[in-house]
Amino acid sequence: MGGTPRKPYPTHVWSPSGGWWSQPKQWKRNTIIIGLGTSVVVGFVFKKSAELEQRTLYPRVWIPSMMWSKQFKNKDDPDFQPPKSL
Incomplete structure (x- = not known):
């Protein structure tokens, strides 16, 4: 099923992606670690952006x-009024 049989390939060629038929060890664990790390960084940037x-x-x-901005939750701010033309 599926494709041609694996052919011999040169072992002296180096590739940053792992070369031919690459299957890194523990790729599932590494993917989960990177996903969690990315989520933490994106969450921090989102929180800081909403504050500023x-x-x-x-x-x-x-x-x-407008759902998470503190500026729109504070309806008592006299300096920030919606335009009258709407």
Whole structure:
């Protein structure tokens, strides 16, 4: 089933991707570790970005960042009012 039989290949060729028919040891564990690490970094960047977000103009339409932005949760802010023309 499937494809041609494996042919002999030169063993002296080096490849950063592992060469021909590469199957790294513990690739599932390594993938999970990288996935978790990436999730932690993305989560930290998202949290920091939400804390630092400042808008000088009120958006004309609803945008998703209005759900987590502190600026839109604080309705008592006198300096930040929606435009009257909407």
